[in-house]
Amino acid sequence: MTKKVPQENIRNFSIIAHIDHGKSTLADRIIQECGAVSDRQMSAQVMDTMDIEKERGITIKAQSVRLDYIKDGEHYILNLIDTPGHVDFSYEVSRSLASCEGALLIVDAAQGVEAQTIANVYIAIENDLELLPVVNKIDLPAADPDRVLSELEEAIGIDATEHALVSAKTGQGVPELIDMIVERIPAPKGDINAPTKALIYDSWFDNYLGALALVRVFEGKIEKGQKIKIMGTKEEHQVLDLMYPNPIKPVKTNEISTGEVGLVVTGLKTVEALQVGDTITDAKNPTAEAIGGFEPAKPFVFAGIYPIETDKFEDLRDALNKLKLNDSSLSFEPESSMALGSGFRTGFLGMLHMEVIKERLEREFNLELIATAPTVVYxxxxxxxxxxxxxxxxxxxxxxxxxxxxxxxxxxxxxxxxxxxxxxxxxxxxxxxxxxxxxxxxxxxxxxxxxxxxxxxxxxxxxxxxxxxxxxxxxxxxxxxxxxxNLVKLDIRVAGEVVDSLSIIVPEDKARTRGLAFVGQLKELIPRQLFEVAIQASIGNNVIARSNVKSMGKNVTAKCYGGDITRKRKLLEKQKAGKKRMKAIGKVQVPQEAFMAVLKLDS
Structure with missing residues (x-):
């Protein structure tokens, strides 16, 4: 049903909470209560579309859904934006909240206020959102809603007198919560007759439709066939199709008007032109200024990602380009390493983000990869x-x-x-x-x-x-x-050569202990060669720790039965000379585990 609904009956809200406090489950219940998904089509975490999200039980991409709700014969549109709770994805949270007028602040009735709850509340307050405190999991034996509400007032300082008590698992209290959303969250403002002004708050690539922009229209409207202008890039494009987000299948429409959320299909081959945080306006009658206040995501953690098979470098570039279409916070540039060949220096928002990207590259693109130890920008x-x-x-x-x-x-x-x-x-x-x-x-x-x-x-x-x-x-x-x-660079030398991908920056007073620990771990991980291999940790040319990987012995004197000792000695000297020659030209293969050993260095 895509019947036009007056602007005052639209509610845009998102769900914010700490990881595991039940956001996605509550989103499922609200979707079910509004009848957007039949019981037969319903699955747990219906808005988590990636396999990794379902397996790990976390939300990585913020998802949107448009719901119809009838109250006292009046038709309302609820645009629900489910956000991730993990610290690495707080960038997704800030983008989603910029498109809303209100937010449901969910707190676990047993665990109470957590660190992420506080962080997300501050983002919501910065965006001037109406906050509705919701205490979830009231069906748990350890639930203590009164303690949680007083924690909300003390730790964050928000008024929790008007609140909702729900159990997303059983559905208890959800109908009352939806009524509260309709009553408490303000309708979107904006002039429908003004020039088009819409914020791109997400964009991704669809194999059939090309680049898609998920937008919130602040003023005017976007119509099918309209010529639009992207204000950041100054490019003009034709709107091929418009859709409302739906958990099962997007619903087509001819226009998205003020206050609404929808998908714009432009048929572009890349998402570069549809940068998150950019403003869409009408090409002929543009709006005076873009929607401000959006900062591009800055990567904090960097790691080298290399294909194990060196001929897969272009495949890796292609895969990273495709992932960037769905995740604008990912950044990468080519780099080469003596030990690992050609790969990419990749920037992530945090460690979980890095794990997720590496897992997606391996799963979705069938690549075998080595990731070096993560570092930060100095x-x-x-x-x-x-x-x-x-x-x-x-x-x-x-x-x-x-x-x-x-x-x-x-x-x-x-x-x-x-x-x-x-x-x-x-x-x-x-x-x-x-x-x-x-x-x-x-x-x-x-x-x-x-x-x-x-x-x-x-x-x-x-x-x-x-x-x-x-x-x-x-x-x-x-x-x-x-x-x-007070920092220094700790280099690792294997058989006299610096392995650039194993270098780490450490505080000077911890360099020796880290060096000893690292060398000790590498001694276990590097396979024995036919010659002895020295592993050293050094600061500049100053070696601070060393260990040797013993050579594999071959009994060359086995054929000597008794006789003169000089015969044995001659054979052993010959073997020694051969090993020396091998050492001069021998390359030591450093296994993948060695690159991950840095992560387990216990300080």
Missing amino acids: KVKKTDGEEIEIQNPSELPEPQKIDTIYEPYVKATILTPQEYVGNLIKLLNDRRGIQIKMDYLNETRVLMEYDIPMNEIVMDFYDKLKSTTKGYASFDYEPIGFRPG
Whole structure:
């Protein structure tokens, strides 16, 4: 049913919450309650379309759906935008919220306010959204809605007097919540007679329709056949088709008017022209200014991705280009390594984002890949006054040319049960964290804020945090700029040659322990050769740790039965000379596990 509905009956809202607090399940219930999907077509997490999302039980891409709802004989349109909860995908959250007038803030009735809840609330407040507190999972035996509501008021300072208590699993309280959405969330503003002004808040590539833009129209309308102009690129395109998003199959329409959300089909072969955050307007009668306030996603974590088979380089480039169509926060540029051949230096929003992209490349494009250890962006001030940014440790200038190295810091927010505070303080101090504040929300929960170098959290910090607190702590971070650090580049030499892809940047006082640990791990991982292989860790030309991989022995004296000792010696000397010659020309193959060993370096 695509009947036109007056603007005052449209409600645009999104669902925000910490990971695992039940956003996608609640979205399923709302969709079912509005009758957009029949019980036969319903599947769990109907809005999570990727296999990885269903397997991991997380939302990676924010999805939208248009729902029809009849209340007291009045027809309403609810545009629901489901957002991801994981810290790496908070960029998706900010894009989605820019298209809404309201947000459902979901909090788990048993776990209460978590770090991600706080971060998402601030994004919503910045966007001037009407917040509806929703306490989910009230069917759980450990549910304590009153405690959760008082936490909301204390930790975030929002008024939780008007709230909804629901169980997304059983459907309890969902009809009342939908009524609350209609009553509390304001209708979209905007003049339907003004020139077209629409925000692209997502774009992806469809194999049949080409590039698709998911837009929210703020003023005017977009009509089928209209000539539109993309304000960022100044390009003009024809609208071939228009659709409303639907969980099963998009519904075609002839126009998308003010306040509505819809898909614009332009038939473009790439998404480059449809950048997220850009503004669409009418080509003949353009709007005066674009919709502002959108920052492009900045990658924080960089890693090298290389195909195991060197002839698959172009296939990898093609696959990355296709993924970028669906994920504008991905960035990559070609790079080559002596050990791994040609590949790409790829930028990600965080560690989970990196894992997901690597998994998608391997699954969807049948590629076998090696990923190097993740690094962050450093700023280097050279002795001649020049400032450079480096994403790869191998780009670091010689020590004598460096004046100062600046490293990125983040503000980390951690919420934890009180009994783990001691363990957490030790972990954060080990990772060079600086305590900013520590608040007791109630007698059992503590909110900690730390400034911590980004480099210390990209490796295995999240795993350590979870094991230290038995999985009870929650963690969120936001970048706060660069600060000078006492850092050095740790090189790994295998058989005398520096393996550039294994270089890491470490604090000077930890270089020796890291070097010893790294060399020890590599000794176990590098296969034995017919000659002895030396593995060394060095800072510049100064070797700080060393280990040897013993050679494989072959008994060349087996044929000697007794006789003169000089015969045996002669054969052994001949073998020794042969090994020496092999060592001079021999190349040592470094296995993939060696590149992942960096991730397991325990500080």
